[in-house]
Structures are given as structure tokens and as C-alpha cells.
Amino acid sequence: MLALAGVIAAQGCVTVASTSGSPGGAPAKRVERILFIGNSLTFANDLPRMVRDVVEHGTNMTVEYDAVAFPDFSLEDHWNDGRARRALQSGQWTLVVMQQGPSASAEGRQVLREYATKFAELGKHRGARSALYTVWPSRSRLGDIDAVIESHRLAAQDAGAGIVPVGVAWRGALREDPSLPLYADDGFHPSRVGTYLAALVFREWLTGEPPGGFTRTWRRPPPLAPPVASLLEDAAHLAVRDAVLATGGSPIPR
DSSP states (O other): OEEETTEEEOEEOOOOOOOTTSGGGOOOOEEEEEEEEESHHHHGGGHHHHHHHHHHTTSSEEEEEEEEEOTTOOHHHHHHHOHHHHHHHHSOOSEEEEOOSOOOSHHHHHHHHHHHHHHHHHHHHTTOEEEEEOOOOOGGGGGGHHHHHHHHHHHHHHHTOEEEOHHHHHHHHHHHOTTOOOBOTTSSSBOHHHHHHHHHHHHHHHHOOOOTTHHHHOSSOOOOOHHHHHHHHHHHHHHHHHHHHHHTSOSSOO
């Protein structure tokens, strides 16, 4: 793990052995090299590492990642700070995942749209696809969640980017059970359960494999009763399914 200015900036790398000459002709693993750019909603509970762990479990994908994430940073802050741009330009990334705060306000939406486009264009020049990680509002402002989702849809449209619909899954799960412990004690950041829901969304979004029953097979899930685990898996699946339907195909730009 790499610490940047005292804030978590997770890094992971897995060596992928070619299996093209192995008995049975097993396919080589697909490698996704992801740069996460965000704030505490990215580094809380070390989301990038959890995404790697759940994606690699039971799939033919290997995830290598790095993250540039600082408290309260917007994408504009990242652009002006320069470290995220340098990280993007210095690596051979296949995917850049951008995250800002809820951005339900007109001002937040404008910043999200403008700077998501800037980062997406920079990523394109480096051969990387881009995606918006849709987040959620605080528990006290949960009524803003539709505006949050719309801000990210517009930003992705502007940037020619995909959408990782975590906020959609968050909304769907809480509609089914408002008592779900998705929020941490501060009522804004995710609990480990909330981060796990986000990781399930990333898993299906990246691999195309629905998460049904995944919690039973993964070694390190948060302690969840089976009905709660199924609810989270269903919410993740429905969010990604709706993203696929909205784009008329894969939600991730190829």
C-alpha cells in the first residue's frame, strides 16, 4: 500500500502467467489496469483493494490498480493539484475511474461534467477508457439521490465515459430495506457493508458476471445474514442491468 500525503492511495499488482500452452488450453487471464481518482468515498474501507479482491475471485480477470484520493477533493481539485494527472500520464492504464462528491447541486454538477470530460480526454490520449463512479448523498439528504444519479449520467454523457452505478444500487437496496447499514456512523461515508455493495457493482460491471450467491463463496465478506447478502447482490445486479439497458449494450466503453 502506498501512502500519499497521509491519505490512503492503494496500489496492487498481480503477475499474470500465460496459460496458452498449458494442458487443456486454459485461457490467459484478462488484465484490467485501473486508476482510481477520488476522495474519501474511494479510500474509505480501501475500496480499490476490495474491488480487486471480489473481481478476481472466481473470474478470469486480474486487476492491477493505483489510487489518488484525498479528503474532500473534487475532480477540479484533482486537476489543479496535478498528482492525478501525472499518475494518469505515467501509467499504462486500461481504465480511469473518476469519483467526486454527490454533486446534486447545480455548481457540483457543472464541476463534475467539466472535469470528468477533461480527465476522460487525457485518459483517451493515453489509451484508457473512463468511467464515473456514481456515489450517494448523506443519509440526511437521501432525497437528493435522483439528482446525484442524474449528475453522473450527464457527466458520463459529456465525457463519453461509462457509469459504475453504485449510487443506483445504493438507492435500490435502501428502498427494499431502509434499515440496511450502508452508512458509517457519520451518515455519509460507507460502512464496510456499503463498500461491499460498491465492490459487487464493480465486479459485475467489469466482468459481466451477476453476483448472485457470491457472498457464500468469497472468503472475506462482511458478516451478513443470507437475506441481506441476497438483497445486496440483487441490488448490484439490477443497477448494472439497468445501465446495460440504458446504453443499449455493455455499460463499459470498449
